[in-house]
Amino acid sequence: MALPRIIVAGRIPDAGLDALRPHGNVWGWKHDNPIEIDELYERIDGADAVLTLLTTKVDRSFLDAAGSQLKVVSNVAVGYNNIDVAECRQRGVIATNTPGVLTEATADIAMALILMVTRRLGEGERIIRSKQPWQWGMFMLLGTGLQGRRLGIVGMGAIGQALARRATAFGMTVAYTNRSAVTPEIEAELGAERLDLDELLATSDVVTVNCPYSSETHHLIGAEQFELMRSTAFLVNTARGPIVDEAALVEALRSGAIAGAGLDVYEHEPMLEPGLNDLDNAVLIPHLGSATVETRAAMATLAARNTVAVLSGQPALTPIT
Numbered sequence: 325m326a327l328p329r330i331i332v333a334g335r336i337p338d339a340g341l342d343a344l345r346p347h348g349n350v351w352g353w354k355h356d357n358p359i360e361i362d363e364l365y366e367r368i369d370g371a372d373a374v375l376t377l378l379t380t381k382v383d384r385s386f387l388d389a390a391g392s393q394l395k396v397v398s399n400v401a402v403g404y405n406n407i408d409v410a411e412c413r414q415r416g417v418i419a420t421n422t423p424g425v426l427t428e429a430t431a432d433i434a435m436a437l438i439l440m441v442t443r444r445l446g447e448g449e450r451i452i453r454s455k456q457p458w459q460w461g462m463f464m465l466l467g468t469g470l471q472g473r474r475l476g477i478v479g480m481g482a483i484g485q486a487l488a489r490r491a492t493a494f495g496m497t498v499a500y501t502n503r504s505a506v507t508p509e510i511e512a513e514l515g516a517e518r519l520d521l522d523e524l525l526a527t528s529d530v531v532t533v534n535c536p537y538s539s540e541t542h543h544l545i546g547a548e549q550f551e552l553m554r555s556t557a558f559l560v561n562t563a564r565g566p567i568v569d570e571a572a573l574v575e576a577l578r579s580g581a582i583a584g585a586g587l588d589v590y591e592h593e594p595m596l597e598p599g600l601n602d603l604d605n606a607v608l609i610p611h612l613g614s615a616t617v618e619t620r621a622a623m624a625t626l627a628a629r630n631t632v633a634v635l636s637g638q639p640a641l642t643p644i645t
């Protein structure tokens with residue numbers, strides 16, 4: 325019997341490719357820049373499995389280009405807003421993602437952004453790099469301490485909870501909003517109080533976005549929500565850009581409706597809303613949430629294991645449900 329054809333649509337760590345090779349004929353894109361769509365569609369024609377990155381759009385055209393023999397699309401990411409899951413389901417294609425393995429790395433980045441924006445570290449670094457003369461001053465770049473401040477977490481899944489653990493170690497108290505409450509044990513461990521979104525926005529010193537992106541969470545945080553937030557509060561987004569209305573965010577940062585923002589993700593990634601780049605009270609990093617050597621290897625390996633499971637007739641380890 326012919327070995328299955330497995331296409332890896334973006335460059336992934338060797339650990340993932342090594343886990344795939346014994347199970348099929350593997351072709352993988354070897355470059356950091358994304359594969360052109362024409363080449364992608366040519367490569368996936370007749371594939372049994374495709375591993376995708378969050379920059380690979382899996383829609384009707386993709387599924388048509390692959391053909392009806394396609395069994396599995398394994399996203400090397402926990403977020404899957406790049407995949408038309410309903411369309412996959414209708415065609416009998418299993419879609420999978422990589423939850424769990426990037427929880428700690430992403431929570432680290434959220435905590436790092438909280439520290440960077442509240443302590444004005446980006447501004448400080450820019451002063452040094454500008455090569456302008458500077459000297460220590462009592463009032464230079466005064467920031468906001470975290471101790472005793474409230475962190476409001478929007479989306480209390482695994483990453484939200486991992487962030488809450490970090491924040492409590494920094495002396496913060498935790499409130500959260502989520503479709504369903506976390507268990508009483510977790511609430512007790514984190515001292516976390518569940519609030520509705522409006523109350524959370526109005527009472528938090530730092531608001532972090534940690535929920536998945538969907539039509540329900542599109543622009544969940546926009547002009548109205550910034551109005552509710554304290555003028556001394558900060559917003560941090562490490563989830564998906566379009567959960568925040570970025571034009572409204574620029575306005576809120578400019579007008580002083582909120583004190584600052586730390587962003588790892590952007591509404592029109594990799595493009596930025598005009599003006600965002602010029603704001604000193606915004607800390608901007610390029611979607612680095614899961615960017616550690618260990619985490620990226622674990623993501624690639626889990627995606628490979630999902631692929632192999634489906635190709636061998638087993639249930640996927642982490643299907644998108």
Ligand code: DGY
Nearest residue numbers: 400401402403613614
């Ligand atoms: C994911 O896996 O969804 C992350 O955004 C990657 O960093």
